[in-house]
Amino acid sequence: AEEVGGGDKEVVREYFNNTGFQRWKKIYGESTEGVNKVQLDIRIGHAKTVENTIAMLKDGGPLAGVTICDAGCGTGSLSIPLAREGAIVSASDISAAMVAEAQERAKEALGGAARLPVFQVSDLESLKGKYDTVVCLDVLIHYPQNKADGMIAHLASLAERRLLLSFAPKTFYYSLLKRIGELFPGPSKATRAYLHSEKDVERALEKVGWKISKRGLVTTQFYFSRLIEAVPAQ
Template structure:
């Protein structure tokens, strides 16, 4: 499967079967044990990013692009803290859900905008660009191109999360492939941390903070990089 096919599969998945599954995971309703574990892990990653930005003490008024925003799990609390947020996602259904959740949580605000758009189509300049749990859909040969594009949008900082390619996680991925199920219809790509850091450095960024979220079924390496 080539990259274009991957993108089409991801878009169709998150506008159909995947939308229903991940809307439940990213919500607060009843889910099964695996989905609850993933919900917990994802929220830990979101909370870590929020804690980093809040610790800097300048979140109010900061321009942020939440690339691959899903249902707004990060965009909404960022906007609530006063940041000017643009959230995008490849899935139209995810974006509509994010808009509904934002309206319910924030009402009508002018510092939060959502759009259905893939990463390659993003434009503009932002103080901070954040891309969480999206690299898992990109094969290694396209990750550098995608990260470089996101870096070109970031005036000061780029925050990425990815599933790290280690022996342990590679084995877990192999085991998971034996049980695909109807709701796991996209490929999952792991990435070596050294490769991601090299890509960031090649685009003029250096690592400032890092974290690791690891639960039974969710694992994500988080890197904050700033312009040198």
């Protein structure tokens, strides 16, 4: 029997191997060809989230030799700069297309100059092992809160020192809805987007003995992302 909402993951996998892959590859790329105003805005917002994540990580000390799990790595926007900092990066994504693209970009960007991230096709729920740091950026948006709790608990169980998560905060619900309405006047081209309240995320962390230690927020016109760092409560 399929668990409640279990079909969501298949839809997400399918989307990020096909239309979603094409769309996000473009948004997370460098070329402006065929990139519309909204996509450009999202690119800028996302780049800021990556930048803030790296700053938050470095705030805890240099990254050289630090093991980092980048769960839901997409095209490698975070994994690549982390590898450049000398981190030992394990990057994974549910989408094989994303992983192949990330691998390409990493080879191109890093060459022999840094230890390449180790890439793997895997949904984050199946990830095993222990890492100093676990990061999961802009993935929770694909999961309703009842699924997000389990994901958060699992990610925390992989992390020894800290977990960084970003998600679309529910406080921006109406503005996002309005903008999505402007974005998709016809039949929606996207998968469902789930916003999360910070309290719910905090509760999910508390349930497994973790607490939020740092907070950041990026908002542009079409992009909203709350970034948190969590650590074991004692």
